[in-house]
Amino acid sequence: MIHLILTADGGVVLAQQALPWLVNLWIAFLAVVFIGFFIVVVIAIIKGLRWFERSATNSQARFFQDVTAFVNPPPGLEVPPELVVVRFHTYSGILIYVLQYEHLFCATPTDARKVLWRMHWHNLTRGFFAYGILLIPLLSLANYWAQLRSISRQEAGISKQP
Incomplete structure (x- = not known):
């Protein structure tokens, strides 16, 4: 600690005094x-993000529960005529941490509608807390309607085939 000491002739002398050992110990304790x-805090944030990723993955695994679907068919694969192809994006997030997945699958029209609804519901519940709080539900709804129309068109094409 630096002290100003006034001398008798009106001058100023700077003097430095060592901090007492107790103050040094207190500063070291606070630093630790x-x-x-x-x-x-950093470990808690990392564990929380990992938990969130596992939770999102588990939620996505439930999309295809009780349905028959072919997930991520390879490009150029000939899709059987009784199946429809669906492409949908799901979002999960908390504020600035957002996970976006693209799902591409083939299923019967009824199973495709069931899976599509589950994915849309996932976006409304888990994607709602992401940074696109108003944007993600609207995007999901627009994509949901577009995919429903696509399923209907593909289904109409299925029924026209001999």
């Missing part, structure tokens, strides 16, 4: 506490 707190 703040660094420890920072490390705990």
Whole structure:
């Protein structure tokens, strides 16, 4: 600590005094506490993000429960005529951390509608908390309607085939 000392002739002398050992110990203790707190917060954030990713993956695994669908068919694969092809994006997120997945699958029209509804509901519940709080539900709804029309068109094409 630096002190100003006035001399008898009106001058100023700067004098430095060492901090007492107790103050030094207190500063070291606070430094350790703040660094420890920072490390705990970083670890908690990382664990929370990993939990969120697992939760989103588990939620997406339930999309295809109780339905028969071929997920991610390879390009150029001839799709059987009784199946429809659906492409839909799902979003999961909390504020600035957002996961976006594109799903491409083939299924019967009834199963495709069921899976499509589950994906849309996922966007409304899990994508709602992302940074696109108003945008994601609207995008999901527009994509949902477009895919329903696509399923109907493909279904009409199926019924016209001999």
